[in-house]
């Protein structure tokens with residue numbers, strides 16, 4: 007199965023409501039689609055969002071990295087030679103993890119097709135169904151309370167509440183939400199780097215004292231502040247999950263060796279795809295550190311790849327793959343099946359993606 011071409015396109019999908027975090031407000035998913043063609047007629051699909059504030063990757067950057075660096079180094083290669091392809095992909099250009107992820111996903115799609123098997127089975131096949139949380143955007147407490155109640159009505163049992171814009175108001179936000187949803191709903195919070203280390207310790211201890219029953223806190227401090235992350239981890243009982251601090255397997259090793267966090271959030275757009283995410287999974291298994299799998303604002307192609315990874319691996323115990331359900335429409339035929347919080351892998355070969363509507367080819 008030889009690679010004959012790598013084509014690029016764009017999709018635009020409006021969100022149901024604006025997505026707001028301490029880092030940004032977004033109204034639509036604006037992603038790059040990768041289509042890898044082969045001499046056997048098999049097609050592999052990949053996707054990447056330009057999440058500049060987190061990955062540094064912009065639309066133009068993703069297109070340029072693939073067209074000028076990745077594409078020339080992969081054309082003509084045989085998918086059977088998978089390890090060599092992955093080494094070339096990751097050495098063709100440094101950083102640019104979203105561009106690499108989009109191509110890596112399309113290649114794993116082809117890899118599964120080559121064995122006529124769904125990717126999750128090739129990676130471990132631990133389960134077929136997973137349950138995602140849903141994000142509650144950071145707004146005033148009343149609006150967040152309303153959004154939380156609406157989410158529960160749709161059957162979500164875990165809320166991922168965005169905080170990090172004002173720690174005193176964050177405490178009020180969480181009080182209002184816990185009061186409204188009762189004690190049986192699982193609440194995790196994501197500060198998206200918004201707090202200072204001591205502010206994080208104060209705020210989280212206050213939440214503990216108030217009995218707000220927070221499952222975990224995600225990325226309380228700046229991405230590069232590993233000492234600050236460790237300070238928070240060492241001084242609060244709420245488990246700390248790193249997100250923006252871990253892109254590469256090397257980043258994960260630093261966190262694990264320093265015990266700077268309790269949990270790791272894997273995102274294909276940070277690792278550069280499944281190949282490197284698997285390395286972090288193995289490290290986490292060795293250290294006995296559970297992982298979350300998350301996504302950026304992504305449609306169903308790339309999130310389906312994350313679903314397969316989560317379905318394959320037992321150490322991935324927390325799921326934040328709500329990108330497709332935040333979208334007002336689904337342009338993708340095939341792939342994982344999203345029924346609000348319940349996500350099921352499609353048993354088709356590769357990632358089971360059949361078609362993507364509305365691609366504007368570049």
Ligand SMILES: C[C@H](N)C(=O)N[C@H](CCC(=O)O)C(=O)O
Nearest residue numbers: 057141300301302303326328329
């Ligand atoms: C969409 C997902 N639930 C999420 O919250 N991801 C964010 C980053 C998303 C973005 O800004 O595109 C996160 O975990 O930080």
Ligand SMILES: [Mg+2]
Nearest residue numbers: 196224225249
């Ligand atoms: Mg996060």
